[in-house]
Amino acid sequence: MGLDKLNQLYRAVILDHASNPHHHYVVPDATNEKTLHNTTCGDTINLSLRLDSNGTITDIGFTGEGCTISQASASMLTDVMLGKSRDEGLAIAKIFSDLAIGKEHSAKEVKLLGDAQVLTEIMEFPARIKCATLAWWAFQRALSDEPREEN
Ligand code: ZN
Numbered sequence: 386m387g388l389d390k391l392n393q394l395y396r397a398v399i400l401d402h403a404s405n406p407h408h409h410y411v412v413p414d415a416t417n418e419k420t421l422h423n424t425t426c427g428d429t430i431n432l433s434l435r436l437d438s439n440g441t442i443t444d445i446g447f448t449g450e451g452c453t454i455s456q457a458s459a460s461m462l463t464d465v466m467l468g469k470s471r472d473e474g475l476a477i478a479k480i481f482s483d484l485a486i487g488k489e490h491s492a493k494e495v496k497l498l499g500d501a502q503v504l505t506e507i508m509e510f511p512a513r514i515k516c517a518t519l520a521w522w523a524f525q526r527a528l529s530d531e532p533r534e535e536n
Contacts, residue, residue, distance in 0.1 A: 388453065395503040402500065403453040408463035410446040419527035420449075423515045428455035432523040440471045452516050454507060459520035461501040471528055481521045485514050
């Protein structure tokens, strides 16, 4: 496990999100949702959010279970995405996904990730990358699927 090798401060931020996850609920009247599993580790993330008519994320939450990193990552994601537009959110999720596959981004772009910046250290531990990216993939998939009410 990579956590004990992480910078102390980063580790504290991750453990804080995992033990007191933010927005840990199913969004009532969600317009978009997605559940993804990481079978390698046994993580599940259900992400739900509500887009208003302007395409702004007015509520976002997650439920699920799994390792510290998967749950902390989902908590960090909800903090970052709340209040963003759909397009802004997708652009930020792409930065995170890109970092996971070894693509570089500017310091300014990485800063957009908020607390999730600390997870970029996880990318040095290949076995944990799926744990870190699960919520971000769920977010991207939730927004690329058609909203429920239009089905
Ligand atoms: Zn995991």
